[in-house]
Amino acid sequence: MEYETKHPGPWLDIDSDSRLVVRVCEWRYQKPIVKTSKCCHCGTCYLFCPTGCIASHGTGFVADLEYCKGCGICARVCPVNAVRMVFEESE
Numbered sequence: 001m002e003y004e005t006k007h008p009g010p011w012l013d014i015d016s017d018s019r020l021v022v023r024v025c026e027w028r029y030q031k032p033i034v035k036t037s038k039c040c041h042c043g044t045c046y047l048f049c050p051t052g053c054i055a056s057h058g059t060g061f062v063a064d065l066e067y068c069k070g071c072g073i074c075a076r077v078c079p080v081n082a083v084r085m086v087f088e089e090s091e
């Protein structure tokens with residue numbers, strides 16, 4: 001399936017004209033928190049995130065929580081354990 005978000009990620013087909021905007025934050029029950037001091041800027045989370053909502057923000061890679069669906073893949077693939085998943089209610 002092709003879709004368009006404001007975070008197209010590495011898999012965007014730039015010739016696609018499909019228009020399905022994916023905002024999934026309303027049903028997410030957990031979210032990723034990045035400890036930027038541990039992030040080594042490898043970009044692995046960016047490559048594996050299925051919604052392509054992770055971007056580098058200078059000090060580290062951070063997810064746009066409006067588009068993050070809370071799957072936890074970024075936390076699983078991070079080689080230095082810089083990402084942890086927390087429940088929405090807690091910080």
Ligand code: SF4
Nearest residue numbers: 049068069071072074
């Ligand atoms: S939890 Fe899933 S959707 Fe959210 S940033 Fe990580 S990999 Fe992407």
Ligand code: SF4
Nearest residue numbers: 039040042043045078
């Ligand atoms: S996978 Fe981990 S170390 Fe690599 S960019 Fe993402 S948060 Fe940083």
